[in-house]
Amino acid sequence: xxxxxxxxxxxGFMGTGKSTVGRLVARRIGFKQIDSxxxxxxLQGRSIAEIxxxxxxxxxxxxxxxxIENGHPAERTVIACGGGLVVQPGMLEQLRSKGVVICLHxxxxxxxxxxxxxxxxxxLEVDDPMARIRExxxxxxPVYRRAGSLILTDARPLNDIVAHVLRTWRREAADFARVHRxxx
Numbered sequence: 285x286x287x288x289x290x291x292x293x294x295x296g297f298m299g300t301g302k303s304t305v306g307r308l309v310a311r312r313i314g315f316k317q318i319d320s321x322x323x324x325x326x327l328q329g330r331s332i333a334e335i336x337x338x339x340x341x342x343x344x345x346x347x348x349x350x351x352i353e354n355g356h357p358a359e360r361t362v363i364a365c366g367g368g369l370v371v372q373p374g375m376l377e378q379l380r381s382k383g384v385v386i387c388l389h390x391x392x393x394x395x396x397x398x399x400x401x402x403x404x405x406x407x408l409e410v411d412d413p414m415a416r417i418r419e420x421x422x423x424x425x426p427v428y429r430r431a432g433s434l435i436l437t438d439a440r441p442l443n444d445i446v447a448h449v450l451r452t453w454r455r456e457a458a459d460f461a462r463v464h465r466x467x468x
Contacts, residue, residue: 286461287458290453292386294449296428301437310362383460387432387434396414400413
C-alpha cells in the first residue's frame, strides 16, 4: 500500500469538528470524504434520532460497526466517525487496521456551544445537556485518549487544525504503509 492512499479516520467526541475538518482535509489531498453518521442516515432512509427512537442505541451501534467493516472504500477516503463509534469494543483496533486514526478534542464548553447549534443529537435531548456531555465524555475519554494522535480544535483557526491533521496523517500513513507492505 502506498502511504498517499491510506485512509484517515477522524474520531473524538461530538462537536469536536470531525465532519468540518474531514471535509477540508479530504479536499486538500483529493480524497473522498464520508461522515459515518450521514452515511448511515442515507442507507437507512431516516435520521439518527429516528433510528434511536425506533430501535435504540444498540441497533445504531451495530449499524456503525457494519459501516466500518464493509461500508466504505479501503483507500483514499477520510472518514469522520460518529462520537460513540470508536468506544465500542474492538472498533479502535479495527480502525487502526484500516488506516490512520486521529482523535480531535475540544473543551466540554466548546462541545456544548457547537452542539447547541444543531438539534440532531439524540444523546443530548435531555434537560441538562452539559451534565449529559460531562457524563458521556467521562465514559468515553479513556478510549479517546488511546485512540491516536490527539489534536485540539479549541480556539484555533480552522486552517491550522487542517494543517496539523495533514502533517500527522502524512507521518502516520508512511508508518502504516511500511508495516502493511511488510506484512503482505
